[in-house]
Amino acid sequence: MHFNTKLIHGGISEDQETGAVSVPIYQTSTYRQNGVGQPKQYEYSRSGNPTRFALEELIKELEGGYQGFAFASGLAATHTIFSMFRSGDHIILGDDVYGGTFRLLHQVFEKSGLRYTLVETNKPETIAAAIEPETKAVFLETPTNPLLKITDIARVAEIAKEHGLLTIVDNTFATPYFQKPLQLGADIVIHSATKYLGGHSDVVAGLAIVKDEAVAKQVGFIQNAVGGVLGPHDSWLIQRSIKTLALRMEAHQSNALQVAQFLVEHPAVAHVYYPGLADHKDHDIARKQMTGFSGMISFELKKEAQVASFVEALRVFTLAESLGGVESLIEVPAIMTHASIPKALREQAGIKDGLIRLSVGIEYVDDLLADLDTALQKAGE
Numbered sequence: 001m002h003f004n005t006k007l008i009h010g011g012i013s014e015d016q017e018t019g020a021v022s023v024p025i026y027q028t029s030t031y032r033q034n035g036v037g038q039p040k041q042y043e044y045s046r047s048g049n050p051t052r053f054a055l056e057e058l059i060k061e062l063e064g065g066y067q068g069f070a071f072a073s074g075l076a077a078t079h080t081i082f083s084m085f086r087s088g089d090h091i092i093l094g095d096d097v098y099g100g101t102f103r104l105l106h107q108v109f110e111k112s113g114l115r116y117t118l119v120e121t122n123k124p125e126t127i128a129a130a131i132e133p134e135t136k137a138v139f140l141e142t143p144t145n146p147l148l149k150i151t152d153i154a155r156v157a158e159i160a161k162e163h164g165l166l167t168i169v170d171n172t173f174a175t176p177y178f179q180k181p182l183q184l185g186a187d188i189v190i191h192s193a194t195k196y197l198g199g200h201s202d203v204v205a206g207l208a209i210v211k212d213e214a215v216a217k218q219v220g221f222i223q224n225a226v227g228g229v230l231g232p233h234d235s236w237l238i239q240r241s242i243k244t245l246a247l248r249m250e251a252h253q254s255n256a257l258q259v260a261q262f263l264v265e266h267p268a269v270a271h272v273y274y275p276g277l278a279d280h281k282d283h284d285i286a287r288k289q290m291t292g293f294s295g296m297i298s299f300e301l302k303k304e305a306q307v308a309s310f311v312e313a314l315r316v317f318t319l320a321e322s323l324g325g326v327e328s329l330i331e332v333p334a335i336m337t338h339a340s341i342p343k344a345l346r347e348q349a350g351i352k353d354g355l356i357r358l359s360v361g362i363e364y365v366d367d368l369l370a371d372l373d374t375a376l377q378k379a380g381e
Helices: 003-009 050-063 074-082 099-112 124-130 153-162 213-226 232-242 245-265 283-289 304-313 343-349 365-379
Strands: 067-071 090-094 115-119 135-141 166-170 188-192 206-210 269-273 296-301 329-331 356-359
Touching (some): 003 050, 003 245, 050 232, 067 213, 074 099, 090 099, 099 115, 115 124, 124 153, 153 166, 245 269, 245 296, 245 365, 296 304, 304 356, 304 365
Parallel strands (some): 090 115, 090 135, 135 166, 166 188
Antiparallel strands (some): 067 206, 188 206, 269 296
């Protein structure tokens, strides 16, 4: 099937018992067993639930992996993946990652002895230089959050394999509609399904997809042992939303490109970060490994003092954290999503205090452009 058809009919897309074209919400915690020590397929919903399993099978198929896992949040998925490593192990981490990912590694796992080194993953030579005898994995985002850097996944995976390392890719910004890291050589893919996969700002969820059986056994054990699983209703919401992913991602991308071009030409804007622009430094790599550029844009104003007044003057864009919903959102990473990263490290990565991040929604694009233009004019008054 074509990918767009798989979004609707892939995985377990209907109920085999009744023929219902929507997978039922199995709102149960436990299951009757055939006899003592004789459970059926499911025995307890932390270990497995039919609705969650349907979502896990769907995302496995969409990403082209061996097995999928659904969690209560993107960070719960990331926590499970980091839990595969031991004290003394070393992780290579992208310097421009979501603040929550950095916080998890820096303030939680580092206390248990898991070490990390920040590198610019869009420069593969920095990865090779950072490898130590104890290095176990490379963890990266592409596009990154919030500077929209693009990492050559195939090249990084090649370096990682040469040294026996896992390549872990956060694919939240691109989704499997625009990018498939496992096909490019990655071993594990992570999603904050709260974002584009959920798409409606009404559910918090995380997904992980692994390429082979050995890693799947490790992840499955930790998922069950720790218990940060996604509930059946939220699993149903994500699966329902994935059915319209193709339509939404095309609309996000179309609007984002027009917004990016508008910002580039506006006299109040200093710099625009969007991989769909031909002058983006990683544009060629993005074109090679992605089929589209998604809906995230970051930019800087020429006058940083105008940032607050500009953001607060907007009426269609909503000032809020998160991203990937049908509505357009705006935020200032340094004091919102990336505030947990120390200022010195933020600035070293290029995340300035005045950086603005847009999640471009699927509204009528002229309304978005007019909103931005009016707010920029008010900020300059």
